[in-house]
Amino acid sequence: MTNPSAAFGRRILLGAAAASLAAPALAQAPWPSRDLRLIVPFPPGGTTDVVARLVALAMRERIGRPVVVENQPGAGSTTAAGRFAREPDDHALFLSQIASHAIGPALYPTLPYDPEADFRAVTLLVTVPNVWVANPRNVPDGDVRVLLRDARARPGIRTFASAGNGTSTHLTGELIAQLARAPMQHVPYRGAGPGMVAVMGGEVDTFIDNLPTALPQIRAGTVKALAVTSPARLPDLPDVPAMSELGAEFGMAGFAAEAWFGLHAHRTAPDAVVARMAEAARAALADPAVQAQLAERGTQPKGGPSAEYAALVTAERVRWRDVVRDGNIRVQ
Numbered sequence: 001m002t003n004p005s006a007a008f009g010r011r012i013l014l015g016a017a018a019a020s021l022a023a024p025a026l027a028q029a030p031w032p033s034r035d036l037r038l039i040v041p042f043p044p045g046g047t048t049d050v051v052a053r054l055v056a057l058a059m060r061e062r063i064g065r066p067v068v069v070e071n072q073p074g075a076g077s078t079t080a081a082g083r084f085a086r087e088p089d090d091h092a093l094f095l096s097q098i099a100s101h102a103i104g105p106a107l108y109p110t111l112p113y114d115p116e117a118d119f120r121a122v123t124l125l126v127t128v129p130n131v132w133v134a135n136p137r138n139v140p141d142g143d144v145r146v147l148l149r150d151a152r153a154r155p156g157i158r159t160f161a162s163a164g165n166g167t168s169t170h171l172t173g174e175l176i177a178q179l180a181r182a183p184m185q186h187v188p189y190r191g192a193g194p195g196m197v198a199v200m201g202g203e204v205d206t207f208i209d210n211l212p213t214a215l216p217q218i219r220a221g222t223v224k225a226l227a228v229t230s231p232a233r234l235p236d237l238p239d240v241p242a243m244s245e246l247g248a249e250f251g252m253a254g255f256a257a258e259a260w261f262g263l264h265a266h267r268t269a270p271d272a273v274v275a276r277m278a279e280a281a282r283a284a285l286a287d288p289a290v291q292a293q294l295a296e297r298g299t300q301p302k303g304g305p306s307a308e309y310a311a312l313v314t315a316e317r318v319r320w321r322d323v324v325r326d327g328n329i330r331v332q
Contacts (some may be wrong), residue, residue, distance in 0.1 A: 081113050123309050
């Protein structure tokens with residue numbers, strides 16, 4: 001005859017075993033369990049926003065859930081970055097870029113986030129070269145070497161405009177001036193549009209702009225392209241030298257200074273989630289249709305391992321910190 005106490009004990013043991021097996025299954029719920037959010041720290045319509053929406057749409061097919069773009073502009077991307085850092089969410093991505101993760105930390109002594117400790121790198125999405133353009137009357141020969149030699153001979157006389165204080169175009173100009181030992185006067189404008197108008201009208205000699213927004217005026221002949229800041233010449237401007245071609249005379253050997261956009265997750269995102277995000281983003285960037293649309297906008301698709309992107313961000317932060325320090329650059 002079966003012992004009732006023994007039978008009851010076996011039921012308890014079996015129940016406990018079943019519960020222990022079920023616990024990991026409950027803890028490891030399938031990911032994603034809801035739609036993803038992609039935070040873009042700039043208004044709709046710009047290059048950053050367009051890149052984000054193209055990648056988000058392509059990632060949806062790989063993840064199986066929509067990736068919803070949320071525009072959160074303000075304070076050169078630092079407002080959105082701070083909010084993202086304070087809100088743990090393994091279903092959220094941040095469109096990180098040179099402003100939020102390299103230049104911002106170099107310029108501002110206090111920020112509402114730590115660009116390393118509060119984020120986990122996912123992958124680099126695209127790079128965007130800058131192009132240095134000149135007013136054809138102010139720089140009639142259109143030769144970047146002649147311009148830099150003149151800037152050396154007459155410190156502070158030659159001018160370069162940017163899209164604003166603390167932007168990547170501003171600091172790229174400062175870096176060129178420092179390396180070439182050719183002091184130039186920086187003239188900030190409120191965005192790329194006013195800066196381009198200023199150089200076209202002759203208010204300033206030159207202007208450093210992102211390639212996508214500068215190309216129409218270069219092709220129209222209203223400005224002259226002096227050089228590009230990519231490591232090598234670009235297919236869109238095959239006759240325009242890269243700054244790296246200027247070599248040792250101007251301290252430009254190996255020079256490259258490009259804007260970049262990538263993806264970061266929150267610091268609390270598990271390894272498996274970051275790996276899924278990275279895999280989906282890299283697959284999206286490998287899509288020929290996505291590549292073509294990005295190339296049409298003057299951006300260069302990248303991808304690559306998460307660790308590689310993390311290393312780039314760290315190196316860029318150090319680089320621009322040094323430019324800010326050496327140029328004694330301050331922003332209000």
